[in-house]
Amino acid sequence: MAVAKQHTVNKRIRKTPEERRREIVDAAVRLIGEKGYYGTSLREIAQAVGMSQPGLLHYAGTKEGLLSMLVTDAYDASGTIDDFIATGLPGSDPDNLFFPAYLRYLVRHNAQRVELMRLYMILETEAFSPDHPLHEYFDDRPNRTWHYYSSYQWRIPPQMGQWSESMRPVVRQCIEAMDGVQLRFMRRPPIDLVDEWIIFERMIFPSPMWDRYR
Secondary structure (H helix, E strand, O other): OOOOOOOOOOOOOOOOHHHHHHHHHHHHHHHHHHHOOOOOOHHHHHHHOOOOHHHHHHHHOOHHHHHHHHHHHHHOOOOOHHHHHHHOOOOEEOOEEOHHHHHHHHHHHHHOOHHHHHHHHHHHHHOOOOOOOOHHHHHOHHHHHHHHHOOOOEOOOHHHOOHHHHOHHHHHHHHHHHHHHHHHHOOOOOOOHHHHHHHHHHHHOOOOOOHHHO
């Protein structure tokens, strides 16, 4: 009686483009977050996800294109005002939207994505160089952030007047304070990111004026 031999066929698992992009972004976040943009090669990132360098370039285009993926597809794509509105948290009602409440949400969100936050800070520091591919992105960040926030209707104290008239320096202070808090968060001994932000919030949005608009 003939015995049929069974052969195990190793089938290659096909991944969707979205899955591949997610793997690439995750590996790049980890490696660039550890070694910086200039200290990380495309070859290292490709090896980390089990791809060839040409295969990686199919998704990223160039090393500069990969950076765009990291910033626009990863960091900037979550923690948005629309995400905050969707939570239903206090202060997230689009008809009764509170700016300090959104910033607290954003800080809590960033505290849950430490690797991305570390990557963003490293890229921001490297981008002081005019030759860095993200130099213009970070140089224009305060202006871009102001216009983004200004596209929403926020409830602010009447003493502040109109958002467009008084809030630009406040938004700038928030960006500067958040950058500083995140930098301190990365150092030792560690601090609680949210608790530290609350200290700055009380200074930027002082009582009693802001008490009903937090």
